[in-house]
Amino acid sequence: MxxxxxxxxxxxxxxxxxxxxxxxxxxxxxKLEVSRRGFLGAGAVxxxxxxxxxxxxxxxxxAKAQAKEAGNSAVVHPGELDEYYGFWxxxxxxxxxxxxxxxxxxxxxxxxxxxxxxxxxxxxxESKRIKGDSAHIMAGDSHHPHMSMQDGRYDGKYVFxxxxxxxxxxxxRCDVMKTDKMITVPNVQAIHGLRVQKVPYTxxxxxxxxxxIPLNNDGKASMEDxxxxxxxxxxxxxxxxxxxxxxxxxxxxxxxxADYDGKYFASTCYNSxxxxxxGEMVSAERDHVVVFNLARCEAAVKAGKFKTYxxxxxxxxxxxxxxxxxxxxxxxxxxxxxxxxxxxxxFAINGKLxxxxxxxxxxxxxxxxxxxxxxxxTVIAEPELGLGPLHTAFDNKxxxxxxxFLDSQIAKWNVKDAIKAYQGEKVNYLRxxxxxxxxxxxxxxxxGETRDADGKWxxxxxxxxxxxxLNVGPLRPENDQLIxxxxxEMKLVHxxxxxxxxxxxxxxxxxxxxxxxxxxxDDSIFAETVAMAKKDGVNVETDNKVIRDGNKVRVYMTxxxxxxxxxxxxxxxxxxxxxxxxNLDNIEDVTHGFCMTNHGVQxxxxxxxxxxxxxxxxxxxxxWYYCNWFCHALHMEMRGRMxxxxx
Numbered sequence: 001m002x003x004x005x006x007x008x009x010x011x012x013x014x015x016x017x018x019x020x021x022x023x024x025x026x027x028x029x030x031k032l033e034v035s036r037r038g039f040l041g042a043g044a045v046x047x048x049x050x051x052x053x054x055x056x057x058x059x060x061x062x063a064k065a066q067a068k069e070a071g072n073s074a075v076v077h078p079g080e081l082d083e084y085y086g087f088w089x090x091x092x093x094x095x096x097x098x099x100x101x102x103x104x105x106x107x108x109x110x111x112x113x114x115x116x117x118x119x120x121x122x123x124x125x126e127s128k129r130i131k132g133d134s135a136h137i138m139a140g141d142s143h144h145p146h147m148s149m150q151d152g153r154y155d156g157k158y159v160f161x162x163x164x165x166x167x168x169x170x171x172x173r174c175d176v177m178k179t180d181k182m183i184t185v186p187n188v189q190a191i192h193g194l195r196v197q198k199v200p201y202t203x204x205x206x207x208x209x210x211x212x213i214p215l216n217n218d219g220k221a222s223m224e225d226x227x228x229x230x231x232x233x234x235x236x237x238x239x240x241x242x243x244x245x246x247x248x249x250x251x252x253x254x255x256x257x258a259d260y261d262g263k264y265f266a267s268t269c270y271n272s273x274x275x276x277x278x279g280e281m282v283s284a285e286r287d288h289v290v291v292f293n294l295a296r297c298e299a300a301v302k303a304g305k306f307k308t309y310x311x312x313x314x315x316x317x318x319x320x321x322x323x324x325x326x327x328x329x330x331x332x333x334x335x336x337x338x339x340x341x342x343x344x345x346x347f348a349i350n351g352k353l354x355x356x357x358x359x360x361x362x363x364x365x366x367x368x369x370x371x372x373x374x375x376x377x378t379v380i381a382e383p384e385l386g387l388g389p390l391h392t393a394f395d396n397k398x399x400x401x402x403x404x405f406l407d408s409q410i411a412k413w414n415v416k417d418a419i420k421a422y423q424g425e426k427v428n429y430l431r432x433x434x435x436x437x438x439x440x441x442x443x444x445x446x447x448g449e450t451r452d453a454d455g456k457w458x459x460x461x462x463x464x465x466x467x468x469x470l471n472v473g474p475l476r477p478e479n480d481q482l483i484x485x486x487x488x489e490m491k492l493v494h495x496x497x498x499x500x501x502x503x504x505x506x507x508x509x510x511x512x513x514x515x516x517x518x519x520x521x522d523d524s525i526f527a528e529t530v531a532m533a534k535k536d537g538v539n540v541e542t543d544n545k546v547i548r549d550g551n552k553v554r555v556y557m558t559x560x561x562x563x564x565x566x567x568x569x570x571x572x573x574x575x576x577x578x579x580x581x582x583n584l585d586n587i588e589d590v591t592h593g594f595c596m597t598n599h600g601v602q603x604x605x606x607x608x609x610x611x612x613x614x615x616x617x618x619x620x621x622x623x624w625y626y627c628n629w630f631c632h633a634l635h636m637e638m639r640g641r642m643x644x645x646x647x
Contacts, residue, residue: 076103091501094140104496113140120603141165148202181241193255199262208253247319260344337391342453348392383418385411395455403440458483517588518607562632593628620646
């Protein structure tokens with residue numbers, strides 16, 4: 001026994017372990033979670049000291065009462081599953097991360113815009129084909145992950161994510177949790193806000209070009225002439241991952257969202273001044289929200305009412321002030337986040353440099369586009385919440401939760417009461433303020449960006465974590481905090497350190513997700529590699545062959561734990577070598593790897609998958625390759641030799 005362990009505590013825990021079986025609830029239901037050490041407080045210890053044992057019935061009854069009092073439980077016991085998937089952007093790591101909620105356990109990292117040596121992403125031939133014209137770029141800044149929808153509900157098909165640093169948008173397939181398509185958006189710089197069309201389905205992914213640039217950005221005209229600068233709203237086909245059209249606007253663009261009718265998209269603008277310096281960007285008292293009429297935009301494209309720029313054929317529509325395609329709604333200074341309520345009634349516009357959130361009634365937009373009302377007539381509430389409102393999330397009870405960056409708080413407020421207050425009624429719309437640690441940015445409720453908002457949990461992504469965790473040096477982790485919102489009061493229940501810099505997240509119930517356990521052999525991700533093998537007369541599932549094509553050598557081998565199909569192969573110094581490995585294991589979680597020593601060659605091959613990687617054999621002599629995923633008790637023996645003949 002540890003010298004610091006209380007013997008009575010230990011005795012009680014052992015007794016309970018031996019005598020009490022805690023039932024595991026149905027996977028689709030909330031689980032009964034009991035911490036024995038938390039449950040057995042001073043009173044319980046005193047009782048045990050008096051030699052009065054706690055029976056199984058006593059424990060079960062007390063546990064039930066405690067669970068009822070506590071509401072949600074953030075405890076997920078070993079062997080139990082989380083209720084939700086959380087998709088986190090990785091910020092300037094360039095990746096997307098999957099966490100379980102409410103446990104906040106990190107389950108997987110999906111490389112997207114980065115290079116990942118664990119899986120070989122950015123190194124394999126398959127990943128380079130997916131990255132396309134940006135395969136040579138080794139960094140990214142992933143910001144806003146959002147899932148495809150059917151009728152305003154998550155469909156578990158795709159997650160889309162943007163790269164602000166290199167103006168890219170990528171798509172992740174949720175059946176395999178791998179990136180399968182990527183596009184560099186033309187005519188823009190810094191893709192920032194990104195959302196999906198919610199209704200009737202995700203036909204389009206919408207995103208903003210944040211930084212204003214000359215429309216013909218070729219360096220031939222005066223680059224100092226800011227009158228030529230514009231930002232573009234981008235509409236991308238969700239299936240083909242090609243730009244359907246772009247819309248030119250006044251001001252720049254920040255965040256964006258869509259309605260629940262399939263009619264309107266809207267984006268915030270924090271620099272209507274089109275300033276080039278900080279002072280110029282914050283001089284105006286009001287900026288605006290740009291609302292885009294989808295049907296009018298599509299009709300304009302069909303009618304050919306567009307221009308093209310920079311030598312590409314992407315249609316660019318004119319959505320500047322006065323256009324029939326857009327409307328500009330004045331909003332207090334520097335609005336940032338825009339969030340649609342789950343019922344589809346409102347856009348919530350977060351003030352950033354104003355202490356307010358502006359509530360836009362979506363059902364008034366028809367009249368706005370018909371010129372029956374003025375732009376500000378669409379604003380039906382503007383509650384004052386605190387300093388630095390950035391983003392708003394919603395529950396299923398009519399409440400909103402807004403991050404206050406400067407105050408380091410979450411403000412819980414009631415939307416209908418805020419509307420009443422805006423109309424002059426004396427009503428308190430503010431329900432609670434909760435301190436968070438520190439400087440919160442994005443926040444999300446469980447299923448709160450869909451019609452299925454359930455009001456159980458709130459995730460708050462805090463930018464600073466000083467004094468919350470062990471000191472790890474000057475670079476600190478972020479702090480992602482879990483808040484129970486199932487009751488009348490918000491309760492902070494968990495701190496979660498995360499590495500730089502999760503910008504945003506989304507939360508989806510596990511019932512919406514159906515990921516595969518092993519690959520299917522006809523998967524499109526490695527279909528081109530299989531086609532190459534067929535052209536070489538090779539069946540990748542049965543053959544272990546070396547194909548020599550001048551200075552190029554293609555090495556095909558199978559893998560079954562614990563051996564590769566080829567124990568050695570021979571090439572010449574300077575040969576371009578492509579190694580193709582097919583994992584024949586059909587048991588879930590038996591992943592293989594291929595690593596060629598001293599060549600920077602490393603990749604993952606999942607069960608039933610085919611992966612390939614190309615490199616130059618520039619080191620004469622014996623070069624060992626090995627499986628770098630622990631797949632078998634004889635994992636260390638799973639290796640072979642490449643013989644490189646010197647020139």
